Amino acid sequence: MATLLHIDSSALPFGSTSRDVTQAFKENWLAQHPEGTVVYRDLGAQPVPHLDAAGISAGFSDPATHNDEQKAAMALRDELATELENADVILIGAPMYNLTIPSTLKAWLDQVVIMGRTAGENSTLAGKPAVVVASRGGAYGPGTPREGADFAATFLEKALTDFFQLEVHVIIPELTLAKVNPAMAELIPLSEASREQALAQAAGKAKELAARVAGA
Structure with missing residues (x-):
């Protein structure tokens, strides 16, 4: 049974382009794998803790020596890492906030780099x-x-490739502020075109990867 790990990190529960595009991917994935499993983490609604001293030290020491704080920290890291390991495909929604990824997504990434x-x-x-x-x-x-x-995109592509050796595919819908920023009003047609292209890319990539997993 195919498993998709779907992670969203937008702080906006509605009106989020990254959420709309990941949703399009998921819907097309499920159309190919109706009996498949989707594991969903909404880091905007339920962020994971930042990696702290207990989590760091636990990751570099013998589990037999862990105190209660280290055991709890490592239990979370193990849970998140296991979700990654059990997934056939990983889907990450990553809006750019102030030139980089949301802090919630960085916190998750720090936890799963073991x-x-x-x-x-x-x-x-x-x-x-x-x-x-x-x-x-x-x-x-x-x-x-x-x-x-x-x-944001450049950082994630580098991190996911170098740390995890993942095969990374990036979809970039841009100019998402055109409809809410009057100074960008003339860019609305380009924004809409970018959104539609991203939705189409998500649908196509979902079908491609679903077929690959099914044939594996």
């Missing part, structure tokens, strides 16, 4: 496909005034 297990040369996640929906309010592509200032 050296010698999920992270490192022999990562238990190596080769798994991951789809990142990296929405952003403006435009940061080649030739734009803010070219090179995207530290």
Whole structure:
């Protein structure tokens, strides 16, 4: 039975482009795998704790030596890591907040980077496909005034590839603030086109990966 791990990190419960696009992916995934499993984490609504001293020290010490605080911290890290390991495909909604990813998503990432297990040369996640929906309010592509200032999509792609050895696919709907920022009103048609393209890419990628998992 195919399993999709779906993670959203937008602080907005409604009106979120990243949520809309991940939802499109999930719906198309389930159309191909109606009996499949979707494990969902909404980091905007239910954030995980930031990695603290107990969690860090527990990750680099013998479990037999852990105190109660370390045991509790490592139990959470193990739960989150196991969700990743059990997934056939990983889907992450990652809106850009102030040039990078939401702090809630960074907190989750810090928890699941466990050296010698999920992270490192022999990562238990190596080769798994991951789809990142990296929405952003403006435009940061080649030739734009803010070219090179995207530290959300670029960061996630690097982190997921280097730490976990995942096969990363990035979908970028941009200019999402055009409808709410009067100064960007003339960009609304481009914003709408980017959104529709992202929805189509999500649908196509979901069908592609669902077929691959089914044939594995």
